[in-house]
Amino acid sequence: MSNPSLLILPGDGIGPEVMAEVRKIIDWFGTNRGLQFDVSEDLVGGAAYDIHGKPLSDETMAKAQEVDAVLLGAVGGPKYDDLDFSLKPERGLLRLRKEMDLYSNLRPAQCFDALADFSSLKKDIVAGLDIMIVRELTSGVYFGEPRGIFEEGNERVGINTQRYTESEIERAARSAFELAMRRNKKLCSMEKANVMESGILWREVVTRVGAEYPEVELSHMYADNGAMQLVRAPKQFDVIVTDNLFGDVLSDCAAMLTGSLGMLPSASLGAPMANGRPKAMYEPVHGSAPDITGQGKANPIACILSFAMALRYSFDQGDEAGRLEAAIEKVLADGVRTADLLADEGVEPVSTSEMGDAILAAL
Amino acid sequence: MSNPSLLILPGDGIGPEVMAEVRKIIDWFGTNRGLQFDVSEDLVGGAAYDIHGKPLSDETMAKAQEVDAVLLGAVGGPKYDDLDFSLKPERGLLRLRKEMDLYSNLRPAQCFDALADFSSLKKDIVAGLDIMIVRELTSGVYFGEPRGIFEEGNERVGINTQRYTESEIERAARSAFELAMRRNKKLCSMEKANVMESGILWREVVTRVGAEYPEVELSHMYADNGAMQLVRAPKQFDVIVTDNLFGDVLSDCAAMLTGSLGMLPSASLGAPMANGRPKAMYEPVHGSAPDITGQGKANPIACILSFAMALRYSFDQGDEAGRLEAAIEKVLADGVRTADLLADEGVEPVSTSEMGDAILAAL
Numbered sequence: 001m002s003n004p005s006l007l008i009l010p011g012d013g014i015g016p017e018v019m020a021e022v023r024k025i026i027d028w029f030g031t032n033r034g035l036q037f038d039v040s041e042d043l044v045g046g047a048a049y050d051i052h053g054k055p056l057s058d059e060t061m062a063k064a065q066e067v068d069a070v071l072l073g074a075v076g077g078p079k080y081d082d083l084d085f086s087l088k089p090e091r092g093l094l095r096l097r098k099e100m101d102l103y104s105n106l107r108p109a110q111c112f113d114a115l116a117d118f119s120s121l122k123k124d125i126v127a128g129l130d131i132m133i134v135r136e137l138t139s140g141v142y143f144g145e146p147r148g149i150f151e152e153g154n155e156r157v158g159i160n161t162q163r164y165t166e167s168e169i170e171r172a173a174r175s176a177f178e179l180a181m182r183r184n185k186k187l188c189s190m191e192k193a194n195v196m197e198s199g200i201l202w203r204e205v206v207t208r209v210g211a212e213y214p215e216v217e218l219s220h221m222y223a224d225n226g227a228m229q230l231v232r233a234p235k236q237f238d239v240i241v242t243d244n245l246f247g248d249v250l251s252d253c254a255a256m257l258t259g260s261l262g263m264l265p266s267a268s269l270g271a272p273m274a275n276g277r278p279k280a281m282y283e284p285v286h287g288s289a290p291d292i293t294g295q296g297k298a299n300p301i302a303c304i305l306s307f308a309m310a311l312r313y314s315f316d317q318g319d320e321a322g323r324l325e326a327a328i329e330k331v332l333a334d335g336v337r338t339a340d341l342l343a344d345e346g347v348e349p350v351s352t353s354e355m356g357d358a359i360l361a362a363l
Numbered sequence: 364m365s366n367p368s369l370l371i372l373p374g375d376g377i378g379p380e381v382m383a384e385v386r387k388i389i390d391w392f393g394t395n396r397g398l399q400f401d402v403s404e405d406l407v408g409g410a411a412y413d414i415h416g417k418p419l420s421d422e423t424m425a426k427a428q429e430v431d432a433v434l435l436g437a438v439g440g441p442k443y444d445d446l447d448f449s450l451k452p453e454r455g456l457l458r459l460r461k462e463m464d465l466y467s468n469l470r471p472a473q474c475f476d477a478l479a480d481f482s483s484l485k486k487d488i489v490a491g492l493d494i495m496i497v498r499e500l501t502s503g504v505y506f507g508e509p510r511g512i513f514e515e516g517n518e519r520v521g522i523n524t525q526r527y528t529e530s531e532i533e534r535a536a537r538s539a540f541e542l543a544m545r546r547n548k549k550l551c552s553m554e555k556a557n558v559m560e561s562g563i564l565w566r567e568v569v570t571r572v573g574a575e576y577p578e579v580e581l582s583h584m585y586a587d588n589g590a591m592q593l594v595r596a597p598k599q600f601d602v603i604v605t606d607n608l609f610g611d612v613l614s615d616c617a618a619m620l621t622g623s624l625g626m627l628p629s630a631s632l633g634a635p636m637a638n639g640r641p642k643a644m645y646e647p648v649h650g651s652a653p654d655i656t657g658q659g660k661a662n663p664i665a666c667i668l669s670f671a672m673a674l675r676y677s678f679d680q681g682d683e684a685g686r687l688e689a690a691i692e693k694v695l696a697d698g699v700r701t702a703d704l705l706a707d708e709g710v711e712p713v714s715t716s717e718m719g720d721a722i723l724a725a726l
């Protein structure tokens with residue numbers, strides 16, 4: 001049997017730096033745990049634009065469709081700010097999500113014990129926090145038509161369309177309920193059903209799918225209240241399911257509660273492929289961080305934890321994922337910190353590659 | 364000259380309870396400060412539906428168009444959950460905003476010294492916080508067409524339309540720049556220009572309006588990052604301008620940073636009327652709070668501060684507004700607390716009307 005395949009797309013900014021550390025970890029699992037991967041690497045975002053004149057070539061797109069999992073670093077940077085909308089680095093990422101049909105985006109917001117002090121929230125509000133946000137990722141206002149900037153009378157109008165079919169809502173909801181079953185059987189769905197008809201349909205379909213999961217305690221919340229409740233008392237949540245745009249904002253809000261964006265991974269999952277594995281892409285929640293690019297300051301943990309999610313969700317290696325996560329917790333407990341994790345003065349930050357090495361050593 | 368006119372719409376839930384305290388304050392200003400108002404009262408939301416079969420009658424709408432300012436309590440409640448979308452309490456509120464063309468919604472997120480401990484955020488992160496969010500209130504996905512739930516093939520699809528014309532963006536932006544000029548000359552505009560064309564137009568128009576205000580330092584931020592930055596370091600912001608939907612979520616997020624939703628007022632302003640005053644509606648940010656309705660537990664301060672905003676923005680009585688705000692700060696400094704403001708055990712909460720009376724006494 002051939003090895004499972006990984007396509008690595010480091011992308012822009014700190015993407016290549018953090019991905020270099022992931023490569024070390026992948027190699028370690030090959031050498032020490034008999035988990036060999038066929039790894040290939042390619043371009044996305046500004047890096048792809050620089051070579052191919054577009055943020056994702058058709059060849060790279062085709063490769064992504066074939067591999068068992070894609071690992072993505074980050075896309076974007078000020079250099080590309082003036083590019084036409086269709087050529088911007090982000091379009092490469094959005095094309096991957098859309099064409100691979102990765103409808104279920106899992107974004108854990110987890111507060112690491114060793115880092116609880118680092119949150120802007122009080123320690124007792126966030127210590128032990130462990131939320132999973134399931135964000136619908138292939139539809140909604142991100143992809144709805146009509147869209148664009150049009151002439152209307154003697155001015156222009158900017159239009160985007162929020163659009164959800166029942167089946168799109170259903171499959172995202174189902175993936176959230178499945179997750180809730182494996183966690184604490186508590187799911188909160190967020191929309192603006194008081195204002196948007198798409199939210200009414202969302203609520204109706206989520207409720208209907210919920211009937212198939214009688215053990216899961218389902219609640220509904222308006223997204224504005226959701227933002228409030230996340231800030232007020234985040235531990236009231238276990239799994240949250242929401243649409244693409246609310247998910248974008250709410251998952252970032254939740255991520256920041258933990259105080260350590262450099263720590264947060266994500267998984268974007270689609271339908272099962274012929275081999276039973278879901279189409280999948282894994283990426284850190286943080287962006288390309290142009291301000292610290294090339295300085296060895298980036299925290300590779302979010303990207304490494306994204307690989308841990310790949311082990312768990314694509315390769316059914318939950319134990320190995322746990323091993324990697326435990327190694328990271330140990331390193332943090334030992335006080336090893338990249339610059340972004342430094343609240344205390346007097347502690348010397350380690351570099352990106354020193355952090356990678358520390359995790360290897362802990363493994 | 365006739366007295367300025369106020370239309371009071373207490374609405375649902377705790378609306379009538381908190382509005383009763385505002386009436387006392389209005390009377391006080393009439394008796395003691397020579398500020399007489401012609402006050403009338405009417406129905407909105409579920410309360411209007413119960414009588415008229417719709418959440419805002421045409422007569423009430425016409426009255427709202429004629430008065431100098433509307434004071435609204437809150438709308439909504441579980442009793443109305445199963446009503447058709449077009450009859451829901453919220454539609455009454457949205458109709459007022461739309462037909463009065465109240466395009467500029469000012470939502471201060473201010474942390475009161477006496478209450479800084481009450482936030483879920485660390486005290487040094489929020490103490491002294493004073494942000495003003497300007498939310499566009501009459502357009503965007505709240506009102507864009509097409510909208511609805513439609514049959515498509517053999518399933519349904521929920522559709523809403525995000526739609527902004529240049530002039531809609533321009534007038535909201537201008538009102539934000541004007542505010543910034545009277546504050547710290549710092550404005551941050553939030554959208555998702557990396558994903559939505561309406562966001563591209565938004566950014567372009569805000570930038571263009573900004574050229575008329577060279578003294579104001581203008582920045583742009585993606586809304587997801589905005590949510591993060593609000594949680595991470597809210598004091599980096601002074602005035603924020605954003606669209607209707609992002610404004611809904613981000614202003615609630617910002618509100619909760621202060622830890623005291625029961626404290627936060629809002630003003631919704633439109634174009635100047637013949638008498639030079641802007642069309643205006645004032646309402647607390649909190650909702651109808653069905654869980655505590657009728658128990659005398661509601662905090663009337665947000666609604667009273669909304670009246671203070673009316674004094675300032677509709678009646679050019681900034682000094683009197685300041686007097687009222689100072690009275691509230693004094694009451695809080697004296698340790699008077701409604702139940703929602705109680706972090707410490709051992710302190711006895713006062714009732715809604717006792718809080719109103721304490722503020723009167725402080726005046």
Ligand SMILES: CC(C)[C@H](C(=O)O)[C@@H](O)C(=O)O
Nearest residue numbers: 076090093094248557558587
């Ligand atoms: C980079 C951008 C297109 C993207 C999004 O808006 O989805 C990012 O914010 C995210 O959340 O993954």
Ligand SMILES: CC(C)[C@H](C(=O)O)[C@@H](O)C(=O)O
Nearest residue numbers: 194195224439453456457611
């Ligand atoms: C009640 C609801 C329609 C309203 C909104 O979504 O605008 C509320 O959340 C608000 O922010 O004033």
